[in-house]
Amino acid sequence: MAQSRIVKICGIKSEDLLEAAIVAGADMVGFMHFQRSPRHVSIEDLAELISAARGRVESCVVLVNPDNSCVAEVSALGPDWIQLHGPETPHRVEAIRAGAGVEIMKALPIGAAADVALVTDYVGAADRILLDAKPPKGADRPGGLGTSFDWSLLETLDPSIPFMLSGGLTPDNVAAAIGTVKPLGVDVSSGVETAPGVKDKRLIEAFIRNARAAG
Numbered sequence: 578m579a580q581s582r583i584v585k586i587c588g589i590k591s592e593d594l595l596e597a598a599i600v601a602g603a604d605m606v607g608f609m610h611f612q613r614s615p616r617h618v619s620i621e622d623l624a625e626l627i628s629a630a631r632g633r634v635e636s637c638v639v640l641v642n643p644d645n646s647c648v649a650e651v652s653a654l655g656p657d658w659i660q661l662h663g664p665e666t667p668h669r670v671e672a673i674r675a676g677a678g679v680e681i682m683k684a685l686p687i688g689a690a691a692d693v694a695l696v697t698d699y700v701g702a703a704d705r706i707l708l709d710a711k712p713p714k715g716a717d718r719p720g721g722l723g724t725s726f727d728w729s730l731l732e733t734l735d736p737s738i739p740f741m742l743s744g745g746l747t748p749d750n751v752a753a754a755i756g757t758v759k760p761l762g763v764d765v766s767s768g769v770e771t772a773p774g775v776k777d778k779r780l781i782e783a784f785i786r787n788a789r790a791a792g
């Protein structure tokens with residue numbers, strides 16, 4: 578039987594919203610640990626959230642170019658995944674994966690055909706690839722900006738590479754994204770918020786419902 582599409586709700590900050598995502602049927606939730614993010618959660622809160630998620634939904638801690646001590650501190654909390662959302666090289670991703678003892682998702686920014694060509698370098702270094710919109714020059718963070726990229730760029734991607742799609746997804750466009758790109762899964766943050774960092778239960782429900790309906 579074909580695996581159903583993975584739906585990840587990223588940037589959850591509270592147990593209340595974690596519960597809402599689980600009840601709505603999320604497969605994966607993301608917790609940001611990056612000071613400049615409006616979704617940043619402290620190590621103490623990460624510990625609570627990861628423990629509340631355990632066995633109910635896969636948890637993923639998003640880090641940006643972390644040093645070894647940060648990786649060790651986060652992996653000790655026992656998330657299912659660490660997502661690397663910075664300029665980590667394939668070699669650095671491999672090193673983090675070898676030391677962390679948890680699965681590694683590598684986010685890669687897509688803005689042009691040349692970015693798509695780089696994806697292959699990360700296959701084998703990470704357990705999963707997440708393709709996100711390339712942030713505009715001067716952006717203060719590398720993700721969670723609510724901007725999408727031209728999905729047709731992915732037509733040149735090796736079709737044997739499984740990947741999750743993110744960047745500007747919303748309840749209104751997720752079905753079209755799935756139909757066009759046919760990703761392994763979809764990931765959303767801004768599209769289920771009413772303001773940066775403020776998640777909305779009804780938008781989470783609508784996103785998951787529409788993603789499931791798209792097949």
Ligand SMILES: O=C(O)c1ccccc1NCC(=O)[C@H](O)[C@H](O)COP(=O)(O)O
Binds near residue numbers: 587609614743745765
């Ligand atoms: O969400 C953030 O603030 C963030 C900051 C720095 C690095 C990554 C970040 N988010 C990671 C994600 O996985 C987001 O879900 C992904 O970038 C898509 O975001 P959006 O376009 O807002 O749906």
